[in-house]
Amino acid sequence: MKQFRSFIRKEFRHIFRDRRTVLILLGIPIIQIILFGFALSTDLNNDRVAVLDPSQDELTHRITNEINSSQYFKVVRNISNADQADAAFKKNEIDMALIFPPRFAAKLPNDSSTHMQLLLDGSDPNMARMGYNYASSIITSSQKQQPAKAVQSVIPNIQLLYNPQMKSSYNFVPGVMGMILMLLCAMMTSISIVREKENGTMEVLLVSPMRPIFIILAKMVPYMVLSLANLLTILLLSVYLLHVPIAGNLGLLFGVSFLFIMVTLFIGLLISNVANTQVLAMMMSGLMLMMPTVFLSGMVFPVESMPKVLQWLSCAMPARWYIQAMRKVMIEGVGLQYVFKEILVLTGMLAILLTASLKTFKNRLA
């Protein structure tokens, strides 16, 4: 036990010797939380609008003003013909163009063919559709003063579950947690083991009286401690800085996180068993593991909108199950029975990784 402890102490020294890496490891979650919380927004704000208004009457002015005063749009320029709109789109200066026909207010009640035109930059389909929805409801409501025909219609009452202020951080915080833990545990463990192989110090460790498997376990402990520290930072920042409440059980949250940390540590061990050089280990964990995790785990893009094949593929990503479980426990605040499936899958993955990494683990260097 004493030997084991000194091995752990050695690992901590290795990690803390490299100040810059430690700083980055502890800094990434903070920067990400700040960016996701304050800088990035998936909602539409300040969409840049150009207006072509040859009629200049009371109605077109009212519509333009109401568009401009909403938080979604900002009228950045007035144009005099449709070609200018096209040029501005190509220069990426506007996102939407509002085009009124001449003598709009005068013609509207009599001529049924009179209509206004809305040009949207459809490059990003979601933003374009959101822009259309907001703009059309503003335009419709600017008409309210005129007596509306009594139309038989249903009024929808709307309730936003779990995220009433529509903050995107509710969606991102569990994603950031999954990504950081993956990075820290899988990437760092694999690189640090391979580095010892490359430098030749692994040989020295293996001839020590410690059993090889304990040497590896001692390597994992510091990363586990670091990732728990990171987890705590993320949770504190998200609660006190972003005001994302933790709706569920804290014990369950940490339990599932711990399970995921174990899974990622063994992924790291598996990579280090396969890779012989640091560059290879980095490429495997950095490009082959991180990129698919970012894209396929539902961190940024919803899993449900992927084609079936990719949905199956994403089932193989441990981060997918972890993020899903975290969203449920943290944001929705549901109990154990609702995350039972996720826990079961993660445990199964842990069992497979454990056997695979122990099977491939070599006591001797070739």
Place this chain on the structure above:
Amino acid sequence: MIKYLIEKEFKQMFRSKFMPRMIVMYPILIMIFMPFAANSDISNLNLCVIDNDHSVYSERLVNRIEASTYFKLTSTKGTYYEGLKEVESDRADILLVIPPHLERYLSLNEPAHVWIAANSVNAVKGSLGISYLSSIVSNQNKSSIPIDVTYLYNKHQDYKLFMVPGLVAMILIALCGFLPALNIVKEKEVGTMDQINVTPVNKFTFIIAKLIPYWVIGFVVLTICFIMAWAIYGFVPVGNLGVIYLGASIFVLAVSGLGLIISNNSDNMQQAMFVMWFCMIVFMMMSGLLTPIQSMPQWAQDINVLNPLKYFIQIARMVFLRGSSVTDIAEQLIALSIFAIGFNTWAVLSYRKSN
């Protein structure tokens, strides 16, 4: 002199079997899978209906919703509480509660309400789902001012078309930024750096010789990406392909320069990789790849002036989707040139032949 140095770089690169394979396979794999995965298109939301009215009108309403491409009716429940359970267990994304006597209220011309509740943990999904559903329910399309809407540049509203140019930029920064970041520091670790340092090679030649191979790789990768985009998705750029290549050539110089600066200033490969990774994550998140830039607050947009990835993603999307010409993207090209010159000067200056 420089010819031999470049030859050395290429030999080193192709000595490992893994590297050339990765340079070819990585863009291919990303282009096959990621546009499908990077899909924020909101369709097929799972809908749970709680119909307490059981009238002809409510049935017709549900049929109308089912007919739209956005919703998939997955269950019908008796009470709101049961519906909420469906949401909690992830079987439903959005609930529609139809109260009793809806049809009677409507026929009496009294206000008739329905309740919509959406899981909005994902804010985009929640808000788009609600706006689609409420516009179907209230039949809002009959606006008193007729609006004629045109979606420009992406006629089929294909999210993949939006993502492909952005992903090309990501692949370029991943390969042409990471590999140089590891390059010099690897020579330091292995000890071959000392050998270079005792030769009469000057700093400038050395850095140029390190840059040129990544520049070539950049062009190879870019070409693979465009061939894949055309072969798999049938996407061809609206604008001139040469303009994208022009932008990419400057962009690759800039990020490779950044990689070399990091490599010069790092003690070991692990450190170099994490610093580069950190830069890449911040660049990526702020670049507009995933979230619109104009939605960011002003301070974030001001900081974003320093983000080379932002300019290239703009160039790629503007030329690929909108057919912008060189004069349209002049601003971005100038910004990238400043980065390329600045980073590479810094790389030359930060390389020291003696301690």
